[in-house]
Each structure stands twice: as structure tokens, then as C-alpha cells.
Amino acid sequence: MALALAGDIDPATGLASCANIPCLTGTPLVADLTAALGRPVVVGNDAACFVLAEATVGAARGQDTVFGIILGTGVGGGLVVDGRLVPGAGEWGHGPVVKQVAGDPSVTLARLPCGCGQAGCVDTIGGARGLERLHHALHGVRLDSQALTAAWHAGDRDATRTMDIYVDLVADPLAVVVNAVGAGLVPVGGGLSSDAALVSALDQAVRTRILRRTRGPLLVPTALGGAAGMLGAAILGVRWLERNR
Structure with missing residues (x-):
């Protein structure tokens, strides 16, 4: 599963940092979602996902x-x-x-x-x-x-x-x-x-x-409009699967 998040995940600690969603800050979001869903979870910053989509299949x-x-x-x-x-x-x-x-x-x-x-x-x-x-x-x-x-x-x-x-x-x-x-x-x-x-x-x-x-x-x-973030998250997810086959 791949998600676009309005925040970041610290690669060293796995903890989330979300200035506009303070309830998520400091939580092990990826680990929590992985445990709850029983499958790998990939999380990317929403703006980064947007840019990845636009650079791959969009305006850029x-x-x-x-x-x-x-x-x-x-x-x-x-x-x-x-x-x-x-x-x-x-x-x-x-x-x-x-x-x-x-x-x-x-x-x-x-x-x-x-x-x-x-x-x-x-x-x-x-x-x-x-x-x-x-x-x-x-x-x-x-x-x-x-x-x-x-x-x-x-x-x-x-x-x-x-x-x-x-x-x-x-x-x-x-x-x-x-x-x-x-x-x-x-x-x-x-x-x-x-x-x-x-x-x-x-x-x-x-x-x-x-x-x-x-x-x-x-x-x-x-x-790509409002779909750009989701498309970027999907691209991240596909690339993660390719690296971890």
C-alpha cells in the first residue's frame, strides 16, 4: 500500500513529522499501518508525490x-x-x-x-x-x-x-x-x-x-490535477516493489 502524506517520515527513526497534522507528529506511522493492515506500507510526502507524478507523466x-x-x-x-x-x-x-x-x-x-x-x-x-x-x-x-x-x-x-x-x-x-x-x-x-x-x-x-x-x-x-499526489504515491509503491522482489 502506498500513501501520500502531508508531512515526512524520518528515515532514521521512522517517526512522522506533520506540521499541519500535529496528532501524527512523533508517531511510528509506517510501522503502525503495516501492523494494522498486515502488508507493506510505503509513505511519501504529498508534495514530493505530486512532483514525481508531474515529472513522470505530467506537465514536466x-x-x-x-x-x-x-x-x-x-x-x-x-x-x-x-x-x-x-x-x-x-x-x-x-x-x-x-x-x-x-x-x-x-x-x-x-x-x-x-x-x-x-x-x-x-x-x-x-x-x-x-x-x-x-x-x-x-x-x-x-x-x-x-x-x-x-x-x-x-x-x-x-x-x-x-x-x-x-x-x-x-x-x-x-x-x-x-x-x-x-x-x-x-x-x-x-x-x-x-x-x-x-x-x-x-x-x-x-x-x-x-x-x-x-x-x-x-x-x-x-x-494531472487532484490525482497527481495519488499517482506519485503509486509510482513510489511500484518502485518499492521492484526493489524488493
């Missing part, structure tokens, strides 16, 4: 180096090189890297606490919940991400201001990762990836920040 098929990102409830990522996942790589959502001064005209923002125990992580502002928190911090109004992006498309001034600052905050750390790993393509998954204008805005912002120049888009929406 044929690319040598693929860094994929999830902009869903939170933020995740994974790295595939020559068709294989790089273990432990791609988790760009955590680490105190979000700048505190952003936008034009600029605004100073507090670094928000993250479920991982740090503050100022991309995960605190990069996903749908983070976008909602950002809008509330800027304007004192609570809107869900769908209403916020709809207002942006309708030309609402406050929503446009929020989206401009969001793109500025997310593009900076993403450009650093793209520079570091040399990704040929960055598939984007998660709920926010369904907004083509948002993906395009992030793509343009990232491409102005990286050293090399690309002829076409660098960030592209998922080709």
Missing part, C-alpha cells in the same frame, strides 16, 4: 530537473532529478525566510508563527489560509481565498493590493530555490493552482528574479 515529463510546488491549504515542494525523487529535498515551505517589508508602496508585516515551531515560514503566507491571513493583516477584513481571488479578478483595490504583496512575498524564496537547483520547470499544484492568472503572476515575478532567462513559462499549472 521529459525535464531533467523538476522542482514542483503545492499552494494548497499550506505550502509544500519536492525535487526530481533524472526521474528520481531527491530524498528530503524540496521542502521550501519551512524556515524563517519571508521578508517583513513588501509591496509598492511598501508595508511592514509581522512574521507569523508556523505549525513547525518557527515564524516567518513561506507556509504561513503562501497557501490559501496564508493568503487569507495576509488580507486580514493588511485590510482588517476576513475573506476566504476564493472570494479574495474573485475580488482581485473583478478589480477590487484591496484585493489587488493583497495579491500584489502575496506574489512579492512568495516569489522571492521561490526564485532562490529555482536558482539553487536549476529547475527546468516548476509544476504548481494545490487549490490556488486552479487560478491561471495567479500562476502566471508568480511565473513572471520569479522569472524576473532568477539569473537565467527562459523563453517560455517556468511555473506551469498541474497537468
